Amino acid sequence: xxxxxxxxxxxxxxxxxxxxxxxxxxxxxxxxxxxxxxxxxxxxxxxxxxxxxxxxxxxxxxxxxxxxxxxxxxxxxxxxxxxxxxxxxxxxxxxxxxxxxxxxxxxxxxxxxxxxxxxxxxxxxxxxxxxxxxxxxxxxxxxxxxxxxxxxxxxxxxxxxxxxxxxxxxxxxxxxxxxxxxxxxxxxxxxxxxxxxxxxxxxxxxxxxxxxxxxxxxxxxxxxxxxxxxxxxxxxxxxxxxxxxxxxxxxxxxxxxxxxxxxxxxxxxxxxxxxxxxxxxxxxxxxxxxxxxxxxxxxxxxxxxxxxxxxxxxxxxxxxxxxxxxxxxxxxxxxxxxxxxxxxxxxxxxxxxxxxxxxxxxxxxxxxxxxxxxxxxxxxxxxxxxxxxxxxxxxxxxxxxxxxxxxxxxxxxxxxxxxxxxxxxxxxxxxxxxxxxxxxxxxxxxxxxxxxxxxxxxxxxxxxxxxxxxxxxxxxxxxxxxxxxxxxxxxxxxxxxxxxxxxxxxxxxxxxxxxxxxxxxxxxxxxxxxxxxxxxxxxxxxxxxxxxxxxxxxxxxxxxxxxxxxxxxxxxxxxxxxxxxxxxxxxxx
Amino acid sequence: xxxxxxxxxxxxxxxxxxxxxxxxxxxxxxxxxxxxxxxxxxxxxxxxxxxxxxxxxxxxxxxxxxxxxxxxxxxxxxxxxxxxxxxxxxxxxxxxxxxxxxxxxxxxxxxxxxxxxxxxxxxxxxxxxxxxxxxxxxxxxxxxxxxxxxxxxxxxxxxxxxxxxxxxxxxxxxxxxxxxxxxxxxxxxxxxxxxxxxxxxxxxxxxxxxxxxxxxxxxxxxxxxxxxxxxxxxxxxxxxxxxxxxxxxxxxxxxxxxxxxxxxxxxxxxxxxxxxxxxxxxxxxxxxxxxxxxxxxxxxxxxxxxxxxxxxxxxxxxxxxxxxxxxxxxxxxxxxxxxxxxxxxxxxxxxxxxxx
Numbered sequence: 019x020x021x022x023x024x025x026x027x028x029x030x031x032x033x034x035x036x037x038x039x040x041x042x043x044x045x046x047x048x049x050x051x052x053x054x055x056x057x058x059x060x061x062x063x064x065x066x067x068x069x070x071x072x073x074x075x076x077x078x079x080x081x082x083x084x085x086x087x088x089x090x091x092x093x094x095x096x097x098x099x100x101x102x103x104x105x106x107x108x109x110x111x112x113x114x115x116x117x118x119x120x121x122x123x124x125x126x127x128x129x130x131x132x133x134x135x136x137x138x139x140x141x142x143x144x145x146x147x148x149x150x151x152x153x154x155x156x157x158x159x160x161x162x163x164x165x166x167x168x169x170x171x172x173x174x175x176x177x178x179x180x181x182x183x184x185x186x187x188x189x190x191x192x193x194x195x196x197x198x199x200x201x202x203x204x205x206x207x208x209x210x211x212x213x214x215x216x217x218x219x220x221x222x223x224x225x226x227x228x229x230x231x232x233x234x235x236x237x238x239x240x241x242x243x244x245x246x247x248x249x250x251x252x253x254x255x256x257x258x259x260x261x262x263x264x265x266x267x268x269x270x271x272x273x274x275x276x277x278x279x280x281x282x283x284x285x286x287x288x289x290x291x292x293x294x295x296x297x298x299x300x301x302x303x304x305x306x307x308x309x310x311x312x313x314x315x316x317x318x319x320x321x322x323x324x325x326x327x328x329x330x331x332x333x334x335x336x337x338x339x340x341x342x343x344x345x346x347x348x349x350x351x352x353x354x355x356x357x358x359x360x361x362x363x364x365x366x367x368x369x370x371x372x373x374x375x376x377x378x379x380x381x382x383x384x385x386x387x388x389x390x391x392x393x394x395x396x397x398x399x400x401x402x403x404x405x406x407x408x409x410x411x412x413x414x415x416x417x418x419x420x421x422x423x424x425x426x427x428x429x430x431x432x433x434x435x436x437x438x439x440x441x442x443x444x445x446x447x448x449x450x451x452x453x454x455x456x457x458x459x460x461x462x463x464x465x466x467x468x469x470x471x472x473x474x475x476x477x478x479x480x481x482x483x484x485x486x487x488x489x490x491x492x493x494x495x496x497x498x499x500x501x502x503x504x505x506x507x508x509x510x511x512x513x514x515x516x517x518x519x520x521x522x523x524x525x526x527x528x529x530x531x532x533x534x535x536x537x538x539x540x541x542x543x544x545x546x547x548x549x550x551x552x553x554x555x556x557x558x559x560x561x562x563x564x565x566x567x568x569x570x571x572x573x574x575x576x577x578x579x580x581x582x583x584x585x586x587x588x589x590x591x592x593x594x595x596x597x598x599x600x601x602x603x604x605x606x607x
Numbered sequence: 608x609x610x611x612x613x614x615x616x617x618x619x620x621x622x623x624x625x626x627x628x629x630x631x632x633x634x635x636x637x638x639x640x641x642x643x644x645x646x647x648x649x650x651x652x653x654x655x656x657x658x659x660x661x662x663x664x665x666x667x668x669x670x671x672x673x674x675x676x677x678x679x680x681x682x683x684x685x686x687x688x689x690x691x692x693x694x695x696x697x698x699x700x701x702x703x704x705x706x707x708x709x710x711x712x713x714x715x716x717x718x719x720x721x722x723x724x725x726x727x728x729x730x731x732x733x734x735x736x737x738x739x740x741x742x743x744x745x746x747x748x749x750x751x752x753x754x755x756x757x758x759x760x761x762x763x764x765x766x767x768x769x770x771x772x773x774x775x776x777x778x779x780x781x782x783x784x785x786x787x788x789x790x791x792x793x794x795x796x797x798x799x800x801x802x803x804x805x806x807x808x809x810x811x812x813x814x815x816x817x818x819x820x821x822x823x824x825x826x827x828x829x830x831x832x833x834x835x836x837x838x839x840x841x842x843x844x845x846x847x848x849x850x851x852x853x854x855x856x857x858x859x860x861x862x863x864x865x866x867x868x869x870x871x872x873x874x875x876x877x878x879x880x881x882x883x884x885x886x887x888x889x890x891x892x893x894x895x896x897x898x899x900x901x902x903x904x905x906x907x908x909x910x911x912x913x914x915x916x917x918x919x920x921x922x923x924x925x926x927x928x929x930x931x932x933x934x935x936x937x938x939x940x941x942x943x944x945x946x947x948x949x950x951x952x953x954x955x956x957x958x959x960x961x962x963x
Contacts (some may be wrong), residue, residue: 060609064874064894065624117872163656167724196713200653205629341829370822370841374757375907378953381928382909437931
């Protein structure tokens with residue numbers, strides 16, 4: 019006899035980030051799972067601190083605000099929910115505040131298996147300290163010496179498609195074996211073998227005796243197709259195991275969750291992959307439809323995308339290295355994208371000081387403009403890095419982001435704390451430069467990764483939460499591309515809102531237009547583009563009808579073209595940026 | 608709100624953990640006195656890897672070469688020494704091409720190393736080993752005046768404190784450094800001149816503490832072998848006179864510098880410790896504390912970036928700032944001057960003791 023599965027009544031989500039720890043209370047209200055409250059406190063990272071104390075402070079804050087009682091008089095969690103509805107059924111936890119592990123990659127072709135290994139390592143908090151393609155392994159003495167000198171904590175071996183070449187992998191395996199043999203047993207790395215499956219036995223035979231070895235499916239079983247999921251799960255577990263030994267006392271937090279924990283970025287990727295599959299099933303006619311999530315966190319920039327069930331992620335440090343070449347690019351980007359008078363020297367100075375005080379929030383308009391300019395740089399860097407690792411991700415700096423990512427979900431304090439949604443929307447549009455049609459959604463509480471955890475105990479939690487106000491629809495955005503001179507009519511729209519209101523508009527190239535469709539109301543928009551303009555309905559000049567949901571800013575039509583062209587002269591560029599904002603604030607039908 | 612702490616001259620009992628990332632050998636013992644440059648623990652890895660063909664030279668199958676080896680792994684040898692040989696009527700042998708250590712075999716070749724790389728963790732301070740962390744390092748304690756910065760170039764040293772007073776009125780120049788003795792830890796207000804930093808590259812100095820450094824000097828400072836600590840940040844602003852006032856009584860005292868960069872996971876900052884002579888002691892320092900009225904803080908906000916201020920009040924609820932951002936606020940007073948309302952999150956506590 020089977021018993022009906024009990025739906026959890028109240029859930030507590032813990033999100034331990036590099037700067038802040040958040041707690042979220044999720045429960046049932048009006049027959050649906052809803053976010054009942056959230057609070058945050060600075061993460062208690064530090065050698066004399068308990069990682070749980072920041073979370074505890076946030077829990078106390080949440081308990082004071084929430085109607086639902088989940089802490090007893092001693093501050094301990096009430097579990098499970100009692101017969102009068104007090105307490106919690108489950109606690110889930112995601113983490114970002116982890117130490118990066120030094121990782122070496124060995125593959126065969128730089129654009130093949132090594133790229134797959136890089137895609138895997140870049141999706142996790144791993145620091146790639148060296149990578150070796152086959153040519154770099156020819157001089158095995160130098161390869162071994164370099165590996166030994168770097169003292170990697172993890173070595174990832176990739177290479178050879180399934181049923182592909184095996185011989186070159188012998189050399190790779192031997193280099194790793196010799197390098198490990200040269201290290202004392204206590205400092206030998208974890209080896210992830212993720213190459214040609216025909217070589218698994220050889221890998222086991224040669225490597226198992228010298229180090230901890232994990233065999234995972236070939237990262238690139240067929241050229242151009244990655245299979246990173248299991249390898250990522252292995253590495254996630256390894257990173258979390260290290261976290262528990264790095265932070266004594268964290269065991270108690272892990273115990274609370276009854277194994278419902280994971281890395282935040284892995285949770286986001288699972289969620290995005292799941293949503294992408296669900297979308298593909300719903301809309302079989304639409305090919306290449308995907309989802310994208312971006313988090314501008316206090317420690318990392320994370321971009322996760324999925325299309326047709328394939329997914330990937332990239333996790334980048336928030337700041338460039340101050341002694342590297344990236345610093346100049348970042349300072350230049352802040353200079354280019356800020357709409358306040360500033361010099362390049364000042365933006366460089368701001369960047370360097372921001373690195374020293376990464377928790378700071380912009381309290382003046384001037385600072386806000388500079389921080390949002392830096393956010394654009396972070397987004398641009400993330401899409402570029404993602405595209406470098408994943409061939410299916412169609413982004414090019416000259417063309418923008420192709421590929422029907424719908425929706426694009428954004429999170430991070432710099433976005434969620436910014437008071438004006440126009441600033442948030444423009445930051446996302448300028449940073450990602452999407453083409454065609456998408457919806458920009460703001461994940462105000464960084465819930466997406468936790469939803470993946472709660473989906474393991476109750477699949478309805480993400481279903482209900484994703485359609486709740488915790489995920490704020492900023493706007494449906496239609497980005498036009500094509501070869502059209504300024505001020506010519508690029509698009510004619512006929513709009514019919516569910517309230518019965520109708521209007522039409524001719525839209526000229528070169529700016530932004532906001533169609534006033536009330537938040538939460540649907541509208542049917544007929545799009546009639548110029549023959550040289552692509553609105554995302556199958557090519558240039560293709561017209562069609564679209565049913566859209568009005569966001570906070572209604573529907574936004576971006577006619578600025580791709581790539582966005584900024585004026586060279588600073589004063590004109592500032593005026594241009596201000597003008598774009600003005601168009602979204604006032605250009606309402 | 609729990610905020611990071613960067614001490615500005617507090618007399619403190621200081622306890623620091625110095626440990627390797629990977630296990631190795633601990634080279635100190637409990638109660639041992641240590642200096643900043645002393646190695647606490649180290650891991651040794653072989654370097655100068657050379658592979659010598661054995662199977663091919665002896666004309667034997669790879670799996671069989673173990674039989675012909677005349678060296679054990681870990682055994683040292685001189686150039687010309689025999690590594691492997693086949694004895695008999697037509698003997699064949701393989702000799703070491705260099706001095707080194709026989710490490711093992713790989714694909715029919717002997718793996719030799721000619722040197723060692725040492726991964727070390729140093730004390731970074733004067734103090735006493737309180738306890739040993741087996742295989743990893745030790746806990747070191749001392750008491751002293753603790754001055755923590757925001758940026759460091761990774762080096763450590765020890766020296767006598769000297770102040771370049773002129774550098775509070777104008778940027779540090781090489782001329783201001785003339786006549787300064789070797790091995791001194793120099794404190795300057797601000798530095799914008801690469802030549803001034805290059806002076807340190809040519810002389811044996813104990814280190815440099817700067818209130819402010821120009822951002823264009825970061826790469827140069829990072830590459831210098833002497834420790835450099837920046838207390839307030841990067842820019843060309845005028846240095847803080849309270850630093851000069853506070854340091855003056857400590858001139859000629861022994862100061863240890865540990866310019867390790869900020870570690871976000873441990874909360875450790877680059878720091879200078881001026882050894883205390885007396886017995887007066889306060890509690891152990893901590894990397895984060897709860898913000899309270901009366902505390903001294905460093906403010907990271909607008910045109911007062913890095914300034915030291917006193918917390919006058921912590922208003923209830925949240926404050927709407929000029930940017931429109933809504934956050935818990937603190938009202939602070941900079942010196943004897945203006946009061947400002949700033950986000951609590953934009954503060955670092957510099958003195959955890961309440962001001963009476």
